[in-house]
Structures are given as structure tokens and as C-alpha cells.
Amino acid sequence: MEAVHHLDHGHEHHPAGIMRWVTTTNHKDIGTLYLWFSFAMFMVGGVMALVIRAELFQPGLQIVQPEFFNQMTTLHGLIMVFGAIMPAFVGFANWQIPMMIGAPDMAFPRMNNWSFWLLPPAALLLVISLFVPGGAAAAGWTLYPPLTVQMGMGMDLTIFAVHILGMSSIMGSINIVTTVLNLRAPGMTLMKMPLFVWTWLITAYLLIAVMPVLAGAVTMTLTDRHFGTHFFNAAGGGDPVLFQHIFWFFGHPEVYIIILPGFGVVSQIIPAFSRKPLFGYASMVYATASIAILSFIVWAHHMYTVGMPVAGQLFFMFATMLIAVPTGVKVFNWLATMWKGSLTFEAPMLFALGFIFLFTTGGLTGIVLSIVPLDVQVHDTYYVVAHFHYTMVAGALFSAFGAVYFWLPKWTGKMYDEKLGKLHFWLSFIFFNLTFFVQHFLGLAGMPRRIPDYALQFAEFNAISSVGAFGFGLTQLLFFYIVLKCIRSGEKAPARPWEGADTLEWTLPSPAPYHSFETPPVVK
Amino acid sequence: MSAVTDNRALFGKLATVAVIMFGFGYALVPLYEKICEVTGVNRVEQADALPANTQADTSRWLSVEFDANVGRGLPWSFKPVETSLNIHPGQLAQVTYEVANHSDRPIAGQAIPSYGPAYAARFFKKLECFCFTQQVLQPGEVRRMPVVFVIDPELPKDIGTVTLSYTFFVVEGATRDAAGV
Numbered sequence: 001m002e003a004v005h006h007l008d009h010g011h012e013h014h015p016a017g018i019m020r021w022v023t024t025t026n027h028k029d030i031g032t033l034y035l036w037f038s039f040a041m042f043m044v045g046g047v048m049a050l051v052i053r054a055e056l057f058q059p060g061l062q063i064v065q066p067e068f069f070n071q072m073t074t075l076h077g078l079i080m081v082f083g084a085i086m087p088a089f090v091g092f093a094n095w096q097i098p099m100m101i102g103a104p105d106m107a108f109p110r111m112n113n114w115s116f117w118l119l120p121p122a123a124l125l126l127v128i129s130l131f132v133p134g135g136a137a138a139a140g141w142t143l144y145p146p147l148t149v150q151m152g153m154g155m156d157l158t159i160f161a162v163h164i165l166g167m168s169s170i171m172g173s174i175n176i177v178t179t180v181l182n183l184r185a186p187g188m189t190l191m192k193m194p195l196f197v198w199t200w201l202i203t204a205y206l207l208i209a210v211m212p213v214l215a216g217a218v219t220m221t222l223t224d225r226h227f228g229t230h231f232f233n234a235a236g237g238g239d240p241v242l243f244q245h246i247f248w249f250f251g252h253p254e255v256y257i258i259i260l261p262g263f264g265v266v267s268q269i270i271p272a273f274s275r276k277p278l279f280g281y282a283s284m285v286y287a288t289a290s291i292a293i294l295s296f297i298v299w300a301h302h303m304y305t306v307g308m309p310v311a312g313q314l315f316f317m318f319a320t321m322l323i324a325v326p327t328g329v330k331v332f333n334w335l336a337t338m339w340k341g342s343l344t345f346e347a348p349m350l351f352a353l354g355f356i357f358l359f360t361t362g363g364l365t366g367i368v369l370s371i372v373p374l375d376v377q378v379h380d381t382y383y384v385v386a387h388f389h390y391t392m393v394a395g396a397l398f399s400a401f402g403a404v405y406f407w408l409p410k411w412t413g414k415m416y417d418e419k420l421g422k423l424h425f426w427l428s429f430i431f432f433n434l435t436f437f438v439q440h441f442l443g444l445a446g447m448p449r450r451i452p453d454y455a456l457q458f459a460e461f462n463a464i465s466s467v468g469a470f471g472f473g474l475t476q477l478l479f480f481y482i483v484l485k486c487i488r489s490g491e492k493a494p495a496r497p498w499e500g501a502d503t504l505e506w507t508l509p510s511p512a513p514y515h516s517f518e519t520p521p522v523v524k
Numbered sequence: 525m526s527a528v529t530d531n532r533a534l535f536g537k538l539a540t541v542a543v544i545m546f547g548f549g550y551a552l553v554p555l556y557e558k559i560c561e562v563t564g565v566n567r568v569e570q571a572d573a574l575p576a577n578t579q580a581d582t583s584r585w586l587s588v589e590f591d592a593n594v595g596r597g598l599p600w601s602f603k604p605v606e607t608s609l610n611i612h613p614g615q616l617a618q619v620t621y622e623v624a625n626h627s628d629r630p631i632a633g634q635a636i637p638s639y640g641p642a643y644a645a646r647f648f649k650k651l652e653c654f655c656f657t658q659q660v661l662q663p664g665e666v667r668r669m670p671v672v673f674v675i676d677p678e679l680p681k682d683i684g685t686v687t688l689s690y691t692f693f694v695v696e697g698a699t700r701d702a703a704g705v
Contacts, residue, residue, distance in 0.1 A: 108531065174538045177534070181534060208542050209545050212542045212546035212549065213552075236695050245552060249549075
């Protein structure tokens, strides 16, 4: 298996330097590009979050003006969702899916290259929009009209960025579905696939179904702005609430697009460090599929306060609560996997456990928010902000950190510093809770989100939250250092550094050869 | 190679789904309008039916206030002639709004009503209103427009004041047509 370079193979003569990365069609190269891009965007979006928290450290306006504050909340959301979290998981998918199903590469390597290289221009558009007259979009990441119809050209740049990001996601998803359905090694039946692959297959279907709907929504905004249509303009017979319906028809499945691959990652890590097979594999697959299907019929729980009929509110309330069932199945399966296992607590396991604990907390506040009369009280308050950061940060981001530590030895051939990895987890865990737990109290007390100033009684909790945010931000520099240290001077990693890991990628040497499984393995 | 054809066939299917879903986003527009029409939510441009009970409730007095606003980029002035009325629930009432175009070009506008408290909206029955159609004002034109309404006597007793507020928005497409461009 050491024969990495077959010199007679045409694909080996790739250009050196920057052109290697621009022209690459190798799934591992592209995965690496996605991951570094995602980390860069994570830093950009993180700095924006810190601008927000710095301003909110004290009541009153100290650092930025409200217009700029609004641009920060908008871009922070867009960049973290579309620039950091989604590309990170596409990066894992690129690296891992072919290796986990025994395929030589993705089904459409050239399209894969395009999927990635569409991202930097889109990110650039978002960042440039800060410097155009009128500044960046400032209507919140949900891009609600009528604000979006009134804003300056920063809004147009944002719309184009969303178009490009959408195209990238759709191409990437088509690639993943095709790879999973057509390129599995002999014997790798669907119900033998690692759960990470399953969750990505379902996620990719969701992406193909809903990214075009978002593209439609922003296209309507664009034509309303410049071409005299009235989709959302009340004066011409349109309706701003219509946008919210279309947006959340995309937006709620999008929430699961973000978290399902995280479920997949955790479903790989927990069995590996419990040294037991995953409990209830089939039920995990069906639970994932049910979550995906239910995600299409719950969108209006984001908009209980628009004045919809009570029957509508009740329908969306019960449908939303229903999602707790498959999600609960997953959580209990993870717990059952650990039951009587030989557990060890390396960094990936710590992040997976942190994920289960904190994501479930976020899920619980989600159930609270699904209740109409309660949601009406805390709608658009910091309670909602706390809720979705428990699922997005402690959920998606923690599972991404877990995935990095879990697979870094396979990618680099070297081990990361276990002590520093654990330190990274504990600092992240503490500062995360310091930042967001207090926001529940702020929200219940009535502090509205997306506002740069607040009443005096909110001062203490906001100060605590800001301290936590800066701690969390600085901790991520430690993560950067750990990854660099691993790449430069990590100890040599064995092919299977984790005793309990049993999926196909661990049968390959570490680092994984540039071309793997050119002859498909046979799965029994 | 059959694997390549398989991949292409699947690509074609998945890309078709993406295109269909783009269309589905647009299909939500008429669907939404239909649902609003059927459920009676959001009827801005239609006259309301008279309330079932048209007997004026002379035991109650209601204060009805009138408000007028002009949306961004519309060089019009717009105000109610009377700013408030005291009436009984169930009593037919008429008020007049005055709108003037201060620009040197014809402009089309559409007035959108809103109510305070929002809960009162369903009891505010407009039988005649300038908001049912677009208004095209010639340069310098001043227009007085009536609103005929009844407030349903079913209006909950704890509401003593109802505000009717209009905002005029410019209708770009119709403005271009009016200018003959």
C-alpha cells in the first residue's frame, strides 16, 4: 500500500505550486481546500461576532454605529452559515466519502473543482460589499423585505454571492449523491455504509431540493429592486410575508443541512471511542431520513408572529414537536452506544460528548420555542440567539472540531498534541457556555436581538457574554496552532490510530495516499 | 464505460430536480395568494362584506382615528381631512383623504391600510376605499378621496379607539406606463 505514485498514471503530472490547487480534481486536495477556506471564513465571521460582542459589552453606543452593527450581524450570519459551517462539512465529505465507501474519487472530479472555486469569489463579494456606498446588506441573514428592497448596492452583491454559493452547493451535492449511489465498492450495500456517508447522502438531497428555492427568493428580491416586479412590494400587490414563507421553506431544511453531517460525524466518533458498534444503526438511518422529510413541513415556526391563522400555528407547532422524536432516537442511540463501552476520552470523543450534551440543550430550547404562545413572547429575543447558537456552535462546530481531530492523523499522517486538543475542548466548552448560556436569561427578560444598544438591566449578563465571546475567539487560535503543530512536527500516526475505528479509511496507510482504492476493496 | 453513463444519467435527474425546485419557489407565489384568498387573510384590495348585524350599537361610542403616510421616494403629500371621528359601532361613516402630487410627472401610487390595534382589522369593514385601486396623479394634481366604512358591533368591548392608517407607495411599473415611456 506504500506505492503512492504510479508514474505511468496521467493524473500524477499535476502542476506545482498554486496551479496545483487551482487545477486539482483530486478529492483529497479539494477537501483540504474546503477546510482551509472554511477556517479562513470562520475567522472572518468570528471577528464580526467579536465586533458585535464588543459593542454589546456595555449599554450605549461605544464602538460602532447602528448601521455598521446591523451589517456585522448580517454578514456574521451569512458568512458563518454559508462560508464556514457548510464548506467545512463539504470538506469532510470530500476527504472521507470516497475513502469510506471504497471509491477512487468523487464521481465528477472537474465539477468538484468548480464547486470549490466558486466559493472564494462569493466570499469576496460579501466582504467587498462592506466597502460600497451604503455598506453591506444590513437586513439580517434572513434578508427580509422590505429592508432588502430598499438597501444600497451592497444588497445586490449579497444576492449575487448567495446565487454563487447556491450553485456551488448544488453542484457539490449532485457530486456527493452520484458518488454514494454509483461508486460504492463491491459489497458496500447502502445499509452497510458508515453513518457519516448516510447523513451526507440525505443532506445532499436536501440541498438539491432547497438551495434552488433560496435562489428563487433572492432572485425575486433582485427583480423587485431593479426590474419593477412586486413579489414583496405591498404597493404592487405583493407581500413581504411571502418572502418569509419562501425563505423559511429553504431555511428550515437548511438548519438540518448544517446539523445532519454533524450527527454523522458523532455517529462515527462515539462507537470508535466506546469500542462498540453503533447502537441501532438502522434506526439512525431512518431517524435521519425522518428528520429530513419533516424539515419540509415546519418552516412557519420561524414566523409565528406574522399573523397567520391559529390553525396554521397549531399545525406548525405540532409538526415541529414531532421532530423531537427522531432526534431523541438519535440521542438515545448515542447514549446506548456508550453504555458498558470501554470509553476513552481523547479530543474527538470530548467534542462528541460536548456535542451531545450541548446540542440536546439547544434541542430542548427548540421545543420550548416551538410552543406558539411561548414563542410569541420570546420571538426575536436573545433566547432565540442562545437557542440556535447551541445548535450551530455547540452542535455543528463542535462536531466539526471532533471530525478534524478524529481524521487529522489520516489526512496528515501525524498525530496532533493530545494535551492541547483536550485543552482546546475544555476552553471552548467553558467559554461557549459563558457566552451563550446567559443569553437565555437576557432573552427571557426581553432583550431584543440585532439591536446595538440595550436597557441598563441587561448590562451584567451582556458583559459576561462578551467576555466569554472573546475567550472563545482566542481559543480558536489555539486550534489553529494545534493543527499547524500537527502538520509540522506531529508524531508519526499509525494507519489506525483509534483502536475502535473500523471504517474503510482506516485500512489505508496514514497519510492516505494521493490516490486510494483505485482497485475497489471488497466489503464483506 | 457504463459507470460514466450511469453517473451522467443521475446527474441529469438531480439537475432536473434542482431546476424544478427553482420553479417551485416561484410557484409558491400564486399558491400563497390562493391560500390567503381562500382563508380570507390579507385582503387589501377588496371591499368587505357588510357585517351580519348592521344594527348600530348606540350604547357604545368609539373613537376612530385617521392617519396618513407617504412611502419612500414618492413626492406626494397625503393627509386625512378629519383626523378623528366619534361613532357608534355598526354606524356607516364616511371620511375624506386628500392627496397631492408635487412633482412634474404623473405617478402611480397604491395605498396600503393598516390598523391599530391590529386585532381590530377584522372588524373594520371598508365598503369603499381609494386603496382598492391604484391612483395615478398628474403633475400638480390634488385629489380628495372618500373612505366608507362600518365597524362591526362584534368589536370586543375593551377596544375604545381604532386607528386606520394608510401608507401610499409608488408603483414603478404603472408610473412608467402613465408617463408613456
